[in-house]
Amino acid sequence: xxxxxxxxxxxxxxxxxxxxxxxxxxxxxxxxxxxxxxxxxxxxxxxxxxxxxxxxxxxxxxxxxxxxxxxxxxxxxxxxxxxxx
Amino acid sequence: xxxxxxxxxxxxxxxxxxxxxxxxxxxxxxxxxxxxxxxxxxxxxxxxxxxxxxxxxxxxxxxxxxxxxxxxxxxxxxxxxxxxxxxxxxxxxxxxxxxxxxxxxxxxxxxxxxxxxxxxxxxxxxxxxxxxxxxxxxxxxxxxxxxxxxxxxxxxxxxxxxxxxxxxxxxxxxxxxxxxxxxxxxxxxxxxxxxxxxxxxxxxxxxxxxxxxxxxxxxxxxxxxxxxxxxxxxxxxxxxxxxxxxxxxxxxxxxxxxxxxxxxxxxxxxxxxxxxxxxxxxxxxxxxxxxxxxxxxxxxxxxxxx
Numbered sequence: 001x002x003x004x005x006x007x008x009x010x011x012x013x014x015x016x017x018x019x020x021x022x023x024x025x026x027x028x029x030x031x032x033x034x035x036x037x038x039x040x041x042x043x044x045x046x047x048x049x050x051x052x053x054x055x056x057x058x059x060x061x062x063x064x065x066x067x068x069x070x071x072x073x074x075x076x077x078x079x080x081x082x083x084x085x
Numbered sequence: 086x087x088x089x090x091x092x093x094x095x096x097x098x099x100x101x102x103x104x105x106x107x108x109x110x111x112x113x114x115x116x117x118x119x120x121x122x123x124x125x126x127x128x129x130x131x132x133x134x135x136x137x138x139x140x141x142x143x144x145x146x147x148x149x150x151x152x153x154x155x156x157x158x159x160x161x162x163x164x165x166x167x168x169x170x171x172x173x174x175x176x177x178x179x180x181x182x183x184x185x186x187x188x189x190x191x192x193x194x195x196x197x198x199x200x201x202x203x204x205x206x207x208x209x210x211x212x213x214x215x216x217x218x219x220x221x222x223x224x225x226x227x228x229x230x231x232x233x234x235x236x237x238x239x240x241x242x243x244x245x246x247x248x249x250x251x252x253x254x255x256x257x258x259x260x261x262x263x264x265x266x267x268x269x270x271x272x273x274x275x276x277x278x279x280x281x282x283x284x285x286x287x288x289x290x291x292x293x294x295x296x297x298x299x300x301x302x303x304x305x306x307x308x309x310x311x312x313x314x315x316x317x318x319x320x321x322x323x324x325x326x327x328x329x330x331x332x333x334x335x336x337x338x339x340x341x342x343x344x345x346x347x348x349x350x351x352x353x354x355x356x357x358x359x360x361x362x363x364x365x366x367x368x369x370x371x372x373x374x375x376x377x378x379x380x381x382x383x384x385x386x387x388x389x390x391x
Binding site: 002003004005006007010011013016017018019020021022024025027037039042044046051052053054055056057058 | 328355
């Protein structure tokens with residue numbers, strides 16, 4: 001699946017999975033698609049980003065994963081979408 | 086009888102012209118536009134505008150339908166100096182295409198303006214055979230194959246996700262594959278990490294991976310990077326690639342790859358897997374969300390594939 005997406009992007013054809021999350025359940029053999037939206041408060045690609053370089057990933061900083069605008073540990077959006085839909 | 090000059094004057098009345106800068110702006114903005122190079126194939130091979138489809142003037146009416154299905158989408162035509170293409174434009178107008186534009190001054194003016202061009206080395210006989218099934222697909226064709234051969238993809242991880250992805254990309258003829266992984270092959274990897282064989286146990290994964298990929302397709306330049314991706318090396322590594330495939334197995338690396346790709350403006354083809362569940366998406370900077378939009382914080386263990 002990743003290979004197909006890479007080839008599509010390189011060749012410039014089709015609709016890549018931009019803004020869509022495709023999930024695959026091998027036991028049930030089911031595919032599901034969840035729409036993804038940009039988060040305006042995203043600390044990286046949002047309107048007022050707080051991550052402008054890779055400093056939070058520097059050695060000894062354990063908080064690289066947890067960079068949220070307000071650090072409230074809100075649940076992951078896709079997980080919510082999956083549970084609800 | 087009309088003179089050539091009269092024919093061209095007539096054509097110019099129905100086919101508007103745009104200069105190289107206008108076309109460059111359309112392409113940069115990724116506007117929907119079909120660019121057709123109406124010159125002969127040898128002229129096209131010598132140098133053309135990236136993304137242009139070559140349909141020689143003589144075949145234009147027969148083949149235009151395969152690249153331009155919608156009569157409203159703008160079509161920009163060009164030839165060497167802009168004369169053949171203006172006549173071609175008139176023919177397309179007569180076919181019912183509403184928005185046909187002639188590139189003023191043609192390829193010559195485009196190239197003289199210092200705008201980027203691409204030149205393709207002709208495919209070898211072996212390559213023509215190897216990729217012949219791609220040529221049967223109108224969406225790929227020879228043009229798509231050249232893009233694949235020029236393509237540079239960095240694979241983060243040569244494990245469960247990186248293995249099949251690398252094999253398919255090598256088989257398809259992606260010209261440069263960077264393989265980045267600091268691990269060595271363990272017997273427990275072999276039931277799913279199909280780049281490696283039993284004889285490779287104990288060897289660096291990028292070494293066995295590079296050997297497998299080269300054996301599959303000698304066209305591919307495999308760059309083996311036997312190191313773990315870190316904040317210190319990531320920017321320097323990804324700058325050489327068009328596209329990153331994240332096949333890593335932990336959240337720390339995913340956030341790092343995500344942040345680096347966004348900052349460097351590289352598309353990140355993301356995948357993850359856990360037991361029987363997998364997921365895939367594509368993060369394209371400024372075109373869609375990033376990994377942090379999806380997971381502002383790492384999800385609790387077991388909730389999503391890792």
